[in-house]
Amino acid sequence: MTILHIDSSITGDASVSRTISSAIVERLRRETPAAQLIRRDLVEQPLAHLTLESFADTAVLDEFLAADTVVIGAPMYNFTLPSQLKAWLDRILVSGTTFRYTADGPEGLVKDKRVIVALARGGIYDAGSGAAPLEHLETYLRGTFNFIGIDPEFVAADGLNLGAEQKESAVRAALGETVRLAA
């Protein structure tokens, strides 16, 4: 079993998405101590913007395909994902490898891979709320992973900028969720 651990927050040790993604990985490793862990920190080692030339280098794609479980720390920046994480997704959405177009429409080609995303958002974007139309992080990641054949799982800490009490309870609840996820 191989676990690929990805982070994309720029806030280092203060990062909530990094705290939660690490807790998920720790939990998975406790259950499967023999698991191999691959680390990709997209802030420490950023990927360049996509170019036509980048398609020749399949290292990021190969790393993704080789992983059984992928754990991603994803903070919300400006209502969507960090551009560092977008650059990574640009490497793994590859026509003919992770998806293909058929006469019946697009088909995801990635099977048997678990993707768990640790979300951290300053606000609250619950369905039906006034802010919901601005939620382009979870919706984007769900749609994108669905497109390549994966049904991602999410652990979310929300309202992190709405006061210390809300932040503390959101982080505590999210860390509690990691227990359920690993089961």
Ligand SMILES: Cc1cc2nc3c(=O)[nH]c(=O)nc-3n(C[C@H](O)[C@H](O)[C@H](O)COP(=O)(O)O)c2cc1C
């Ligand atoms: C540059 C920047 C942009 C942000 N934009 C948003 C935003 O559009 N909506 C929101 O709810 N929170 C926003 N936030 C708050 C973050 O989502 C929140 O601080 C979260 O904890 C970030 O994850 P992290 O702790 O892993 O860095 C922003 C934070 C930063 C640093």
